Amino acid sequence: MRSLRHWWDDTAGGLPATFWYLWAGLLINRAGAFALLFLSLYLTEARGASESLAGTVVGAYGIGGAAGVLLGGVLADRWGRRATLLAAHLVASGLMVALAFSRHLVVIAVLAALVGVAHSMPSPAFVAAIVDVVPERRRSRAFNLQFWAFNLGMAVASLLAGLLAEASFVALFLVDAAATLAAAVVIALKVPETLSGGRGRLRISARRTVRVRTADGVRPPGLRTALTDRTFLAFVGLTLVLAVLTLQTSTIMPLAMRDDGLRPSAYGAVVALGGVLIVLGQLFVPRLIDGHRRDRVLAVSTALLGVGFTALAFADALAVYLAAAVVWTVGQMLAAPPNAQINADLAPPELRARYQSVFYLAFPVASFVAPTLGGVSLQYLGERHWLIVGGLGFLAAVGHLVTGPARERRVAALRRATTDIREPALAGEN
Structure with missing residues (x-):
């Protein structure tokens, strides 16, 4: 029992409460992010799209994802981590509801691209917030737990997606939206803004110019x-x-x-x-x-x-x-x-x-x-x-x-x- 407690303290001990709320939000987010796993099947079976057209729509999601990570990084440094996470989750939830009831393939393609943006925006904000709140000596543990939560969530998502897709594609998108909204609630209630304020952190004002010194210069x-x-x-x-x-x-x-x-x-x-x-x-x-x-x-x-x-x-x-x-x-x-x-x-x-x-x-x-x-x-x-x-x-x-x-x-x-x-x-x- 003592060795088990020692292992747990060494694996997950010393991490602040804010990290665990971020971790919970990530887990809920991943466990609920399953609708896009079946997007191509939904398009071909429920919307009559050809395989090539379905591939194009799924590709639009990927293009949106590339834009989303850049947008999320800029906003997380300007708005703040919490504001970016909340905005991305709330928008993604609304877009998933819209996808559930959309019929026109062009509309679905546009919505898929926007969902790609919203799904990718939280990634840089999640990691930046973790770095903000976790002491440097514990970050390896924190990132290990983050990777574990991501994969555990994806495993749950794969199982739920298969069951829901057989029952109803509409239910697939709506449950995805509900899980995304649940992650937003956790962040809204339990995760403070980590960008500004706090002892030992740098406060950046948008009204003044700050120059960043790196190993390659200023x-x-x-x-x-x-x-x-x-x-x-x-x-x-x-x-x-x-x-x-x-x-x-x-x-x-x-x-x-x-x-x-x-x-x-x-x-x-x-x-x-x-x-x-x-x-x-x-x-x-x-x-x-x-x-x-x-x-x-x-x-x-x-x-x-x-x-x-x-x-x-x-x-x-x-x-x-x-x-x-x-x-x-x-x-x-x-x-x-x-x-x-x-x-x-x-x-x-x-x-x-x-x-x-x-x-x-x-x-x-x-x-x-x-x-x-x-x-x-x-x-x-x-x-x-x-x-x-x-x-x-x-x-x-x-x-x-x-x-x-x-x-x-x-x-x-x-x-x-x-x-x-x-x-x-x-x-x-x-």
Whole structure:
């Protein structure tokens, strides 16, 4: 009992109440965000759209998502984290109700794009708020719990979506809207604004010009700062590779399993195994990686993804796919905490949400690159496609080892710069 309590304190202890309310809001949000999983099926079965038209509408959702992460980052730094989260959740809830009762395909496409914006806006605000309230030494734990909540919510969403879609597509959208509204209520009642005020934080006034000192020099604050930060963009590029690798499981792997003569239930088993491993094992990851350099942890994790996907070049039976899934899922689990923490550490406090928005751009880009290039590669290269995917994982592992020391120097320089700015700012307020 004592060892269990010690493990729990080490895994989730020392985190402020605001974090747990943010965590609860994220969990509710993910558990309820299931309608879009069945959007293409809804369009083809209930609205008579062709497969190509359905793909175009779903693509509109992805385009909206790319715009949403940038908009969410800018608003979270200007309006505040809480205001951005509330606005995004309330708008998303209303849009889902509109989707439930829309009939015209053009209207549905426009609404899907707007839902993509609203669904993506909270991501940078959630992460920025977590960084605002969680002490630096506990952030790895916080991000590990965030990743766990995200995957647990998605697992619940997948189960609920299947049941609701069989009963009623309208109910699918309405329950999604209700869950999104419930997350908004939690945020409205329990999450304070974390951007301004509070001891030790910098207050930014829109009426005066603040210049942000980074390792590369002093720049005026704005989205352009993140988009021209070479060290940060190198890390985002490696995260893009990680995202492209991860998305192989939902975009290209089903096609490969079909070509191997495996049924859809086999694909479901592989995906379910990954979800179960994350839900059961993610809470043990922090103790496993503590004391190890983050660049080395990320190198090992991306190498494991490389090994797992390389194995698919030789897979022709479900057992091989399941074994490979174990390997790449362990890689995903190891990567989650250090990846999120490095992303947070590289961001100047004044531009925390903007940096998050640029970071999260990697995921909609990956959602386009993975199926587009992956489909061509699988069609013309066959099983050799997986050798290329595995090779990308190994190259990313080397990339983390090469760029890791520079990232750590960047973080140290940013901490010194932040201290230099904070002291006169606080003196002026006093």
